[in-house]
Structures are given as C-alpha cells and as structure tokens.
Amino acid sequence: MWNILKARVAAKRGKKLAENNQGRTLERAFDVIECVSSSSDPLTLTQISKATGLHIATTKRILGTLERRLYLKQAPNGYTLGPQVLPHAHAFLLQDRLALISPPILRDLTAVTSLTSSVFVPSGDQRILISRVEAPNALGYEFPIGQVLSLTLGGGKVLLAHKPAEEQERIIEAADSTPLADQKVQTPETLRADIEQILDTGIFVSASERSHGTVSLTAPIRNGDDTVIASINITGHDGLTNAEDILKHQANVLQAARRISSQMS
Structure with a gap:
C-alpha cells in the first residue's frame, strides 16, 4: 500500500513538473517572438x-522550432518574423469586436475634424494601434496597424491613468526622466x-511630446462594465491645429x- 501511495505522489509530481516545463517553454517562445518583433x-x-536572458542553447532550440513553423525566418544577418504571423494578425482584425466596429466611427470622426483618428489598446507597458483613419492633410509620418507605442508619452497616458495603482507606479518609476520632442x-x-x-x-491634450509639431487629443473607451479597454484620439500637425484649437x-x-463603447456592450 505504501509503495502504491509513493508511486501516485511521484506520478503527480512528474505530471506537475512536465506541465511547469511546458509552461516555461511556451513563455520562452513568446519572449523570443516579442524580442524579434520589437526590432x-x-x-x-x-x-x-x-535580450531574453535565455541560455544560448535554449535560444537556439526555440529559434529552430519557430523557424520550422514559419513564425521566424533566418536571414544572412539574423532572424526576422516569418510569414506565419500574418494570418494571425488578419484573423485578429476579423474577430476582434473593437477592431471591427472602430473604422466607420473613426471615418466619421476624421470627416468632422479633418484630423487623423486612431484607436489603441493597452498591452503591458505599451499600447498597440488597432485602427486608424488618415486625415486628408496627413501627418509627416504614418503608423501601420500593429504599431507599438509607449504608455508614458502622448495619448498613451490616458491608458496609463486607468491602470491599477501598483502597476501604474511601476511604469512611472521605470520611465524616469524622458526627453520630449x-x-x-x-x-x-x-x-x-x-x-x-x-x-x-x-x-x-499632447503637444510635441513624442514627435515635434504633433498635437493630439485622447479620450478613453470603456466597455459595458465601465472598464477602460482602449483609447481614441485625433492627431494633427501644428500647421493645422494647436493645443487650444x-x-x-x-x-x-x-x-x-x-x-x-455602446457597441461593445
């Protein structure tokens, strides 16, 4: 009987260890993908x-798996994202409700204001652009869908303001002193x-924080539970508008x- 109990305990420990190892492997793979995508x-x-803090042998093994699955590809001078990431990005735009309902509303907003309008969602310490309509007089730069920006500059502060207090303070302290445009x-x-x-x-309202001469106005987007899930903003250059206008x-x-928000309920 004692041997049976010991065997059961050992089996449970082995299963838990295997699950933990699988979880760590998955997290490490995501770390590698995020590292490559940020460059x-x-x-x-x-x-x-x-950059990931992984042993070089572990990194090589993960890179090999991701390359075989086409999530990464190897160029002569290093690794880049592979074509397999594109179907996932396309599926997100087709499946995510916020990404689906935002474009026509942004088109109306840009038509009224003559300014570029955008929707961002928070992701950890950053924000990701999921929908954008360019103004007739476009900015000196254009952001593609998927562009990642900081939470501590410009309109990102609206999302930072609604983070839990402990997480918010950690991000503020990490930002330290930041030169503005x-x-x-x-x-x-x-x-x-x-x-x-x-x-x-x-x-x-942000003026010349992230980019010189750029002015923006940002507001939060809430879901049915009144939780801030995204931000919406209008942006223009100082030849078209200013912080007062x-x-x-x-x-x-x-x-x-x-x-x-009403369509997210």
Whole structure:
C-alpha cells in the first residue's frame, strides 16, 4: 500500500513538473517572438539570447522550432518574423469586436475634424494601434496597424491613468526622466501630474511630446462594465491645429468614444 501511495505522489509530481516545463517553454517562445518583433533590424542568436536572458542553447532550440513553423525566418544577418504571423494578425482584425466596429466611427470622426483618428489598446507597458483613419492633410509620418507605442508619452497616458495603482507606479518609476520632442524633460512628477489631470478632465491634450509639431487629443473607451479597454484620439500637425484649437473637437472625440463603447456592450 505504501509503495502504491509513493508511486501516485511521484506520478503527480512528474505530471506537475512536465506541465511547469511546458509552461516555461511556451513563455520562452513568446519572449523570443516579442524580442524579434520589437526590432526593426534582424537579430542574431547572441542578441536574442542576451535580450531574453535565455541560455544560448535554449535560444537556439526555440529559434529552430519557430523557424520550422514559419513564425521566424533566418536571414544572412539574423532572424526576422516569418510569414506565419500574418494570418494571425488578419484573423485578429476579423474577430476582434473593437477592431471591427472602430473604422466607420473613426471615418466619421476624421470627416468632422479633418484630423487623423486612431484607436489603441493597452498591452503591458505599451499600447498597440488597432485602427486608424488618415486625415486628408496627413501627418509627416504614418503608423501601420500593429504599431507599438509607449504608455508614458502622448495619448498613451490616458491608458496609463486607468491602470491599477501598483502597476501604474511601476511604469512611472521605470520611465524616469524622458526627453520630449519639444526639448522639455518629463519626470515622474510631471507624469503623475498629467495622470491626475486626465482623471479629473477625462481627456488629455499632447503637444510635441513624442514627435515635434504633433498635437493630439485622447479620450478613453470603456466597455459595458465601465472598464477602460482602449483609447481614441485625433492627431494633427501644428500647421493645422494647436493645443487650444484641438479642444474644439473634444465633444466629437467623446461622442465617438461613447459610440464605440455602446457597441461593445
């Protein structure tokens, strides 16, 4: 009987160990994919190993698996994302409700304001662009769907303001002192002040923070439980608008946010 009990305990431990190992392997694979996707240039085996903190042999094994499945591909100067990621991105745009309902509302918002309009969703310490309509007088830069930006600059602060307090403070402290495009320096103290202002007014106007001459107005998008799940903004360059003039479109932005929220219920 004692031997049977010991065998059962050993089996349970073995199963748990196997599950833990599978979980770690999966997380490591995601770490590698995220590392490669965050770089605009190919990354070598050594660079990926150092960036992820994985042993080089472990990294090589994961790279081999991901390359066979076409999630990564190897170029002469390193690894890049493979074609298999594209069907997943396309499926997201077809399946995600926020991505489906946002475009027509953004088109209406851009038609009224003549400014570029966008929807971002939070992802950890960053935000991801999932929908965008360019203005007739486009900005000096264009973002593709999937563009990743910081939560601590510009409209990202609206999403940061609605993070849980502990997570919010961790992100603020990690940002430290950040040079802005207007030559000013954002400190944790000024970032906290911006967050207080967002929670007080419900919006945020940014001018020349991330990009010189760019002005934006951002508001939160909520779901049926009143939880902030995304942000909506309008953006233009200082030849078209400024921090004072863009406030004239506040009602339009808030109305667009409410239209999206009402369809998310």
